[in-house]
Amino acid sequence: MPPGSRPHTLPAIPRPRAKPSWAQADPIDELAARLDDFIAAAVHPDEIAALLESDGLSDDQIRERYGVRNSFALAEELYERVGRRYPEPDGPADDPWRMDLLGCLLRGVVFALPGLGYVLGAPLLAGPRDDYGLPAGTVPLLAAALCGWTWNQGLAHRAYSWLGLGDRAAGRRSLLFGAPVGVLLGTLVAFAAGGTGDPAAIAFAAGQSCYLGAATVLLVMGRERALLAALSPMAAGAVFAMAEAVPDAVRIVLLLGSLLAVAILGLLEVAPAARTPIGRRGRATAPRLAASLPHALFGLATGVLVLHAALGDVLADDLTGTGAVAAPAAVALTLSMGPAEWLLNRFRSAGLAGLRSSSTPRAFRRRAVLAVVRCLTGYLTALLALALATSALWPGTPGASAVRLAGLLLLGVVLWTGLLLQSFGAVLGATTVCCVAALAQTAAVVTHTGSPHWIALIVHGTAAAAQGALVCALLGRATAHR
Known part of the structure; x- marks a missing residue:
């Protein structure tokens, strides 16, 4: 080998070089490509954040994989990287909030008809007014009614939760065991409020509690027409009793029969x-009590x-006599629950339509505000008409004052707005506002602070403003309308 010459060697095999960081695929771009259709149709980044959370991505995983702080930051990044597209769905759009007006009106009538039972049973509770100035038997009846409304509202939510999971048997089972407990609680509360001095009122309250439990079962299971048929004889008897004298035995038969x-x-x-x-449903999927x-x-x-x-009229001494005085206000509110339910579903349906047709969050919020104003105005118009009609038809009722x-x-x-907040999933806010309002109005009445009508105006106005603010805060949040 000549001096200075290189030894003959095979060339070295080059090692594969790692791609520079700028050449690596961006994981956010990969995620955007995978979720392209959903992101393109989103009106607001919150919709994308809800999807990410439903996929089980925690904030720690998001920071590790994508280098952003949480699901909302990642959703905003995805929203910016994908252009808006709103393809028309194949066939008619799915609208779970569509509801028949006649069915909602029927529910309103079914809610109001039991009030005729008090008209039919009023002579059975005859006696002097109590220490509060109320007709005989009013306190135990009201105590049992409040207990029943509380218990059965929670029971209905429990049953609806099971039905929403597709477990109809579990929904029925919760009603089977829950309704009798409500009957027992209502009877015990009436006994505690009335004592042994008013057995007729205690018996009436026990029947009232039994009705509330059974009616809750039928309403939750969608059997309004069956409930209406069962109440019809009692309602017809009560209407007849307003014009003609009816023996006490007939009144008892009609009440017990229905x-x-x-x-x-x-x-x-x-x-x-x-x-x-x-069934063996897992603890993770069962509704929480x-x-x-x-x-x-x-x-x-x-x-x-x-x-x-x-x-309110009794406490303000605007009405005299016995029986279910000032009932027109309660009847109007109860009958209005039918239109209220229908208009609530109309608003939710309009919200879904707004999500499909709006291309910006501002446009969607504008459509949602207009929809809620229309629906609330429609409900108040129906309530006003019912209030004027019941005041005009009910005997002995004073003229409807502006304050009332x-x-x-x-x-x-x-x-x-409380029902709307519940449908948005903000039940805690609605419950807090209503509980504070109820406590404030009760305290004012107990301490005889001012006129009941003016107290009601102030309390209801404050509660309406508070719940209106909560609704406004949620109107533009797209995930609340899903």
């Missing part, structure tokens, strides 16, 4: 659950507010 019919229908509806074996508590408290608070509206009507309409705002 009660027995409703109880049998409710029992038949849940009886299959007793023969169905309990604590989730029904805010709904129960919402039922209690709204029940107190409605009772104050019904008894304003308080009633503001209470309607509280009830409707």
